[in-house]
Amino acid sequence: MEAAVALVLALAMVASLLRLVRGPSAVDRMMSAQLLSTAGVALVLTLAAGHPAAQGLTVALVLALLAVIGGITFVRRFMPGDHRGDPDA
Amino acid sequence: MLEALGAAFLAGGTFFFAAGTVALLRFPDTLTRLHALTKADNLGLGLIALGLALRAGSAGEGLLYLVTWLLVLLAGAPLATLLGGIASRSEGGGPPP
Numbered sequence: 001m002e003a004a005v006a007l008v009l010a011l012a013m014v015a016s017l018l019r020l021v022r023g024p025s026a027v028d029r030m031m032s033a034q035l036l037s038t039a040g041v042a043l044v045l046t047l048a049a050g051h052p053a054a055q056g057l058t059v060a061l062v063l064a065l066l067a068v069i070g071g072i073t074f075v076r077r078f079m080p081g082d083h084r085g086d087p088d089a
Numbered sequence: 090m091l092e093a094l095g096a097a098f099l100a101g102g103t104f105f106f107a108a109g110t111v112a113l114l115r116f117p118d119t120l121t122r123l124h125a126l127t128k129a130d131n132l133g134l135g136l137i138a139l140g141l142a143l144r145a146g147s148a149g150e151g152l153l154y155l156v157t158w159l160l161v162l163l164a165g166a167p168l169a170t171l172l173g174g175i176a177s178r179s180e181g182g183g184p185p186p
Contacts, residue, residue: 005099012107015110025179027172034165035109035126041134042102042137045138057150057157064161068168079174
C-alpha cells in the first residue's frame with residue numbers, strides 16, 4: 001500500500017516539473033515548487049512510516065520549513081511596489 | 090479495522106495529489122491553477138497524514154504526522170493568498186515586473 005502511494009507521489013512530482021519548465025509566469029513556477037514540496041513531504045512521510053527510528057519525520061518537517069522560506073523569499077521579491085528583496089532596486 | 094480505514098485515507102490522499110497535479114498541468118490560466126492546486130495538495134497531504142497516523146504503531150507517532158500537516162497548512166494558506174494577489178495584479182498571468 002505505502003509503496004503504491006509513494007510511486008504515485010513521485011510521478012506527481014515529476015509531472016509538476018513540466019509546469020516548472022513551461023511557466024509561463026513566475027507564479028506558475030512557484031506553484032510547481034509548492035507542489036514539489038508538499039508532495040515531497042507526503043512522500044517522505046509515506047516512506048518513513050513503519051520504521052521505528054522515525055528519522056523521516058524530521059526530514060519531512062525540514063522540507064516543509066524550507067518550502068515556507070522559499071515562499072516568503074518569492075513573495076518579498078515579486079510583491080508589486082515592494083522591492084526590499086530586489087537586488088536591482 | 091484501523092488498518093483498512095487508514096488504507097482508504099491513503100488512497101483518497103493519493104487521488105487528490107493526482108488530481109491536483111493534473112489540474113496544475115491542464116488548467117488554462119494561473120489563477121485557476123492556483124485555485125485547484127492549493128486545495129487539492131493540502132487536502133491530499135492531510136488525508137495521507139491521517140491514513141499514516143491510523144496505521145502508525147503508537148499514538149505519539151501518529152500525532153507527529155498530523156502536526157506536520159498542520160505546519161504545511163499554516164504556511165500554505167497565507168502563501169496561496171499572496172501568490173493569488175501577485176498573479177491577479179500582474180494582468181493575465183504574465184511575468185511580474
